[in-house]
Amino acid sequence: MFDNSVIDGKENLCQDLEEYYVNCIANALKRIRVGGSDYQSKLLDFGVSNHDVNSLRDINSLPFTTKKDFQENYPYGLFAVPLSEVVRLHSSSGTKNRPKIVGYTKNDIRNWETLVLRCLMMHGLSKDDIVHNSFGYGMFTGGLGLQLGVEASGATLVPASSGNTRKQIDLLRDLKATVLLSTPSFAMHLSEQSEKLNFDISRSPLRLGFMGAEPWPVNMKQQIEKALGIKAVNIYGLSEIMGPGVGVEDPNDSDSIILWSDHFYVEIVNEEGELVPDGCYGELVITSFLKEALPLIRYRTGDITRIVKRKGLSGVWVERIASRSDDMLIVKGVNMFPSQVETVLCDFPELSPYYLLEIEKHGFSDHVILNVELSRGKYNFERSQIYDISERLRKSLKDDLGVHIDIKIFNPGVLERCESKRKTVNDKRENADSSYIA
Structure with missing residues (x-):
């Protein structure tokens, strides 16, 4: 010891x-x-x-x-x-x-x-x-x-x-x-x-x-x-x-x-x-x-x-x-960190910690999508249950981050895995750094 x-x-x-x-x-x-x-x-x-x-x-x-x-x-x-x-x-x-x-x-x-x-x-x-x-x-x-x-x-x-x-x-x-x-x-x-x-x-x-x-x-x-x-x-x-x-x-x-x-x-x-x-x-x-x-x-x-x-x-x-100053994202004028998304996900045992934030520019507005997986073994949800999880997650993110985020929920194992550091953000906006690594 x-x-x-x-x-x-x-x-x-x-x-x-x-x-x-x-x-x-x-x-x-x-x-x-x-x-x-x-x-x-x-x-x-x-x-x-x-x-x-x-x-x-x-x-x-x-x-x-x-x-x-x-x-x-x-x-x-x-x-x-x-x-x-x-x-x-x-x-x-x-x-x-x-x-x-x-x-x-x-x-x-x-x-x-x-x-x-x-x-x-x-x-x-x-x-x-x-x-x-x-x-x-x-x-x-x-x-x-x-x-x-x-x-x-x-x-x-x-x-x-x-x-x-x-x-x-x-x-x-x-x-x-x-x-x-x-x-x-x-x-x-x-x-x-x-x-x-x-x-x-x-x-x-x-x-x-x-x-x-x-x-x-x-x-x-x-x-x-x-x-x-x-x-x-x-x-x-x-x-x-x-x-x-x-x-x-x-x-x-x-x-x-x-x-x-x-x-x-x-x-x-x-x-x-x-x-x-x-x-x-x-x-x-x-x-x-x-x-x-x-x-x-x-x-x-x-x-x-x-x-x-x-x-x-x-x-x-x-x-x-849980967060780094240089990981800060500015979305629709709001400062947000990937770690804030992770904190919200902690309250959803139905979902795994694997996620990917995608940010695009639609006209003059930022559009954010959160791709997330169900936890391992959670394959048997009805479509209505998946919808309910998605709506609860969307509301929690809006309340905590002040940003509207669309949700896509996948079965376990769909999101890309990495053998080193995981990629959590894909920022597709012009002049954005798309290589955020958690």
Whole structure:
């Protein structure tokens, strides 16, 4: 089981929490300055040096780092060390722009291993487990990042990678994995395909799953747990900060994520970039002050959440992340998020979490269609019952989102499945980005 001293012992690192953060972030700024990167030029433009950080107020006034900085300094302009000290490169998926290139020194890799291990052990991973890793092993951080923690735990790793669902089901059945690492979408896909192959995956030795890389609603978590017969755990990370392992679901509260505050300084800001009090919603901002190759100062993640509580260097608890600021859609002048649709769908047990929003322009007006499936096993509804579900869903969406949305309900398995991240929006309007990935 997880040893609480792994995080509780961090309280002894520094009696003064503010002093700890001030020292660490000042050191990060010094590394950026010595590295002489383009990132240093940005900080100089703002008149920032490591000597200017003497309090939390100073930290909170430092300039933000954004996704735009990655685009403008592609590929290596944000690195704080020469490439001769970088032992590994990864990148974001680059679904909307060029991928964000990230680098790691040897110390970065060791720290990454420590944090992934911390996440896994907190939920009971042991050396007796067989871990089936379905995250991709390419430039994406998921596969290799999680492998670090699994191997450090002494557990047996099956590096299945992504894709080839039939082969993965064979491996799960034959090698008797007890832990699954995957996106939530692929976990659901595995369940459906296993049923078609007459393999009852819920009766397999699988007992635990660590899932991330996409937002997933509560009803999807519940369906995964029921379909696979496991406890499904939300593991949080983003490539720019480190990868998986930045945080993990609280074992005692599935609605909260613990972010490791001994490695990351956490803030919440509003749209204008102003700090908001703990408990208020806003955009998650993270400073990765211990990273050597790519220390990011006040990085705007785009994830919308709120701080639930802080426990010094043991962690910052934030609410489960369900939406992103850059996923916002403007429909008929109304701001809406795909996560709001997912929240409404949670109240309809007759429907599955699979959906696709289609947005078109009819003349001068936006037209929105929600394509959704019946839950597995729900084939026997009368047409009048389907109509009733559709009308209730349409009314709920109108009440909650303020937008009229037409509904199309299909039988289970009709909507396209994905072996990585699911596509939830197809925006067909002119000049719209049609590649929203959940």
